[in-house]
Amino acid sequence: MGLDYQLVLWNKHKKTYDKVILIGMLLYIILFASITLVFNSETSIETLVIRAFGTLAILMLHIILIIGPMARLNTRFLPLLYNRRHLGVSMFIAALIHGGFSIFQFHALGDVNPIYSLFTSNMDYDSLTNFPFQVLGFFALLILFAMASTSHDFYLANLSAKIWKRLHMLVYIAYTLIIFHVFLGAFQQETSLFTIVAMCLGFLIITGLHIITGIKEVTIDKQQGTYGDPNWLKVCDIDEIEEDRAKIFTVNNERVAIFKYEDKLSAIHNVCKHQGGPLGEGKIIDGCITCPWHGYQYLPSNGQSPPPFTEKVAIYELKIIGSDVYIKPKALAEGTEVIPINISK
């Protein structure tokens, strides 16, 4: 957590994860190269590298973009989210090999600087079919670079979670640029129904999943409770919350997680200080609310990470009348001590 961002925590899971990424990438490259060399042996080695790594990068980008919404829909995907940044950096490396080889092959050793050439060798910016598609790939690669180079928690801590999150939302712009890069580039000349269908399918799956999770989020936002006393909002029945788990409600336009544990209830702001993970989908482990994304922990009684860590989230007051749970919609300052309420008192 907060203090140990300087070093990457290498544990068993991360190693397994990285091994799987490496094996997957090697498998792809070896298969692509062998099939090409067997069935289309007159290829040139540069074209082989450019195509193998370009298509590998876009396949990996699809997997990355699918994991996010899948983890929102099914918590079993969470372990894949835990190390997604490694997948992201590996994808960037594949894209860099593709882009780097392309720049060298098509633009280097000429009469002008290769990057200048990338932008000026084809000036048909006003045409769709003749558009200089390399430029789109170049900007996508810049975005991927910005993301890969700031993926470490060091930047998360120094850029603030909000800016970091915004930076990483750029991946959708990169994805859009790459779609156009492929459709206005390679597909104009290497036209095959199979590859076009594959790309369209990928696009449909990614947008479809994002729409479905979007609908789910809206449903959570509708869990608003009812007001009796204007200071207290009735949210649910005690039994609706599972032991050591939480239920998420939206009060004052903020999401709040109400946890039940050891015959007590506590409410904290739902947003993890690390990367904004949904704390209400986490679990109480060793007496601490544990974020489902990367395991940051917070004490339910004050929203503070246990020492030596320093993260703090806002906390809310609760009361119970009969079996109904009420919450005070106004949050207390981050890290305020609030005595958890007893259920069977």
Next chain:
Amino acid sequence: MSKNDDFYVGYIDHVAPKTKGFLKRFVAITLFLIVAVAVIFSLTQSTFKNSTFELTSTTQITGIYHENPYPMLRVPINHNSYKNIVLLGFGKSSVNPYLQKVMNEVVTLDKKEITVEGNLIYYNGKTLLQITSQEKVSLTHSLKNISSNIPISKLGQKTLDGEIIDPKCYFGVMKPGKGKIHRSCAVRCISGGIPPVFATKDQYNNSQYYLITDQNGMPINKDILPYIGKPSIIKGYVEEQEDWSIIKINTNDINIVSSTSDIYQ
């Protein structure tokens, strides 16, 4: 089992069996996806041509240098038959800088015998040679009884349907060496002094190649850049110099067409 039991925390080594099973299935499906995508993208590539670039081996050739319309070496094949090899520089550049040393040794290099060493590029009966060092070019005097006049036949005005390519890549260095994917590179090559060539097909569907010059038969490079790598129709005066045809054009007579050109079939 309640979902409480398989909550995953990355830094805790224990993983619930159900989560483990799920992850294994996910990895298996992903591996299958990897195989499927690799098969689709590799098998759907258009067939590459058997054009050749001898990157790692060099060949020594002796012939008569002639400058017009573009630097070439006229090499005797057998009695009264010659092959004209287009000379190119390293990377995306003209051969001229590499001839500077021998040019300084004579008043005019045109029609003089030289021996050069470089990397061959060849496809479909056309041969080109890349020279990468001034030291690989020298004046020699070994050929006997060779007329230095190249017979030229004038074939009048013609309209051709095809694409402007850069011959270095098209005849061997890159694949594909034409079309949209390759356009930027062809622009760089021709901008760097490599002669532009028009690739087309005759009525018998045989490939034909024309070196492109301006209306006066002089090299044309910068003016032709916007037209490279696009299906086009050009009009100009055609001449034949042994195994190469030449078309003299005004760039205003190049018409970009939206259809796919013949050379793709």
